[in-house]
Amino acid sequence: MGGLIGQGFITFFVSAGLLHCPVAVDLHRADAVLDPRAPTTMISPALAQRLHLAPHGTVATTAYGLTAALPAAGPVTVGIHPASFRLATVAIETPEMERHAPPGAEIVLGADALAGVMLRLDVGRHRLSSISSSDAARATRGATPAALQVDEAGHLLVSIRIENDPPVLAMLDLGSDTPVTISRAFAAAHGIDVSQPGNAATGAGLDYVNNGLDIALDTAHFTPKTVRISDDSIVSIRLGAPVFEDHPIIIDLRTRKVWIVN
Numbered sequence: 001m002g003g004l005i006g007q008g009f010i011t012f013f014v015s016a017g018l019l020h021c022p023v024a025v026d027l028h029r030a031d032a033v034l035d036p037r038a039p040t041t042m043i044s045p046a047l048a049q050r051l052h053l054a055p056h057g058t059v060a061t062t063a064y065g066l067t068a069a070l071p072a073a074g075p076v077t078v079g080i081h082p083a084s085f086r087l088a089t090v091a092i093e094t095p096e097m098e099r100h101a102p103p104g105a106e107i108v109l110g111a112d113a114l115a116g117v118m119l120r121l122d123v124g125r126h127r128l129s130s131i132s133s134s135d136a137a138r139a140t141r142g143a144t145p146a147a148l149q150v151d152e153a154g155h156l157l158v159s160i161r162i163e164n165d166p167p168v169l170a171m172l173d174l175g176s177d178t179p180v181t182i183s184r185a186f187a188a189a190h191g192i193d194v195s196q197p198g199n200a201a202t203g204a205g206l207d208y209v210n211n212g213l214d215i216a217l218d219t220a221h222f223t224p225k226t227v228r229i230s231d232d233s234i235v236s237i238r239l240g241a242p243v244f245e246d247h248p249i250i251i252d253l254r255t256r257k258v259w260i261v262n
Contacts, residue, residue: 018035025079030043035108036114037110038063039111041090042061042108047106055072059091063110075089111154118252119131121241124245124246143259146257146260147257169236213227217239247262
């Protein structure tokens with residue numbers, strides 16, 4: 001994993017459906033995952049001990065399909081290079097919660113943390129950085145942000161167009177290493193050609209040759225080489241991190257906006 005170095009970014013990787021990166025917590029390096037589905041930021045007991053954080057009450061949270069009242073600690077200062085922000089409260093994972101946590105994650109940055117910082121992701125180069133509103137304005141000059149929605153499960157949703165069809169909501173799934181996943185039912189309803197199978201995909205349907213399928217998010221257009229067809233009945237379309245390889249994006253969960261940087 002990349003380090004907290006004197007550059008304008010940190011490196012990240014995607015594993016097990018989550019984005020992993022190094023951060024600083026009270027000036028201590030920690031391996032983090034970014035999970036907007038988690039309402040509360042959680043830290044491992046080992047990290048809490050390293051930071052000399054003593055519990056002061058409890059905080060109710062939901063993660064990994066579990067709901068529990070976890071020991072509360074804080075405040076802490078979290079740094080996502082080059083900026084930092086303060087969290088009044090973090091939850092310390094119980095042993096049961098820790099068993100379900102992503103391997104190697106010392107801190108899970110939830111929606112409470114991610115709403116306090118604007119993030120710039122350069123997927124093609126695996127670079128992540130925080131960005132000020134003024135720098136974001138310069139980087140996106142002339143671009144219209146797309147609105148982000150957050151469903152009850154914490155999933156990020158954006159409005160896209162496929163070909164000339166009316167807009168539809170797609171899940172912004174930056175923890176996925178699959179560019180585009182479309183449900184079989186959606187493909188059939190919208191006449192998407194899935195007649196040319198590509199490589200077999202284990203456990204998640206099949207990859208199909210794209211044949212020039214055009215996907216538009218705001219003014220940016222994407223033509224992934226393949227789309228994955230799944231039997232998912234909950235989410236019709238997922239946009240994974242690789243779809244943005246040629247288009248860095250800026251995400252602001254506080255105002256619920258996303259920009260495509262050309």
